[in-house]
Amino acid sequence: QATMLKFNTEWGFLEAMTRGFKNGMLKHSDYLNLQQCESLEDVMISIQGTDYGNIFVATEEEGPSVDVIELGLRERLQHQYNYIRGHATEPLSSFLEYIRYPYMIDNVALLLAGLQNRRPLKRLLRMCHPLGVFDQLAAIEVVTNPTELFNYVLIDTPIARFLKPEVLVNNNNLLSNDVEVIRAILYRCYLEDFYAYCQSLGGITASVMAELLAFEADRRSITIAVNALQSDMRPDERMQMFPMCGNMPRVALHGMATAPDTERIREICNMFEVYGKMFDNLERDVDGIITLDDRFLMVEARKNVQSYLQQFHFGVFYSFIRLKQQECRNIVWISECISQRQMEKVNAFIPIP
Secondary structure (H helix, E strand, O other), X not given: OHHHHHHHHHHHHHHHHHHHHHHOOOOHHHHHHHHOOOOHHHHHHHHHOOOOOOOOHHHHXXXXXXXXXXXXXXXXXXXXXXHHHHOOOOOHHHHHHHHHHHHHHHHHHHHHHHHHOOOOHHHHHHHOOHHHOOHHHHHHHHOOOHHHHHHHHXXXXXXXXXXXXXXXXXXXXXXXXXXXXXXXXXXXXXXXHHHHHHHHHOHHHHHHHHHHHHHHHHHHHHHHHHHHOOOOOOHHHHHOOOOOOXXXXXXXXXXXXXXXXXXXHHHHHOOOHHHHHHHOOHHHOOOOOOOHHHHHHHXXXXXXXXXXXXXXXXXXXXXXHHHHHHHHHHHHHHHHHHHOOOHHHOOOOOOOO
């Protein structure tokens, strides 16, 4: 009871605000309205009739485009996050910082991939997610090897501790090989660190976040194992990318790292009820509209909604950002389908319960 009283005194207002933000997310009827739009102008007008409000005012001179819509959605998410973060006290403020780190990791990977493909840095920086922007990002242009990546870009950022110098030395071919490997190793270290931090908080936060982060860790391990089948990566290199804070024991992860085909990975996943179902009828989806990743995202959305069934925990803040991120992806998907006149695929987004 004392813990609940302290929670309400310190963070009750912010929890109530976040629940209000979550209740303002798009309803089923809003998605139906978006699917019936015939142009991007219609999409923008439809969005302005929801809780998003008039988020496209500053961009009206640019004309309607999917990029403009995505930027408006991202900035709205950033404003809501900044409001919560600006009123938070420890340990919630540290918890909220952890929520930003994946966006930082994605931005680093985006810039590395773009620069390798000779894309202009200014254009790449505009594509970065605002929640993951930090001052040293622009310095990535001079990076030529992993050690420079650490010394020039990451060393003064919070994600520096997720990529130790010894990891970079052991993987000196990272930049020349695959940016996704850097992303996967950063994500692994981040998830394990965040999991440990949530456990140190104890209480309902620890139990709610343990389930959410363990699922995220297993999701990453399974999708990495499936995607790595087409590569010539060694089992030990694959293991290095698997987070160790999931529900799957090390022996199962090792089995996936050495699996020769998808069937073997499916057999290992069948030992865990939720994960085995992900592969059901997957081969029938010849169009690739509902991928393995999408199936995981559907389950993740349900888990994030369920975290709101309990009170007095920080999981509601994590779940709100994840659900809002999925909502942004859904709107962008619908906008892309309308823009490209692919109306038969317009309803292939991830439903949020």
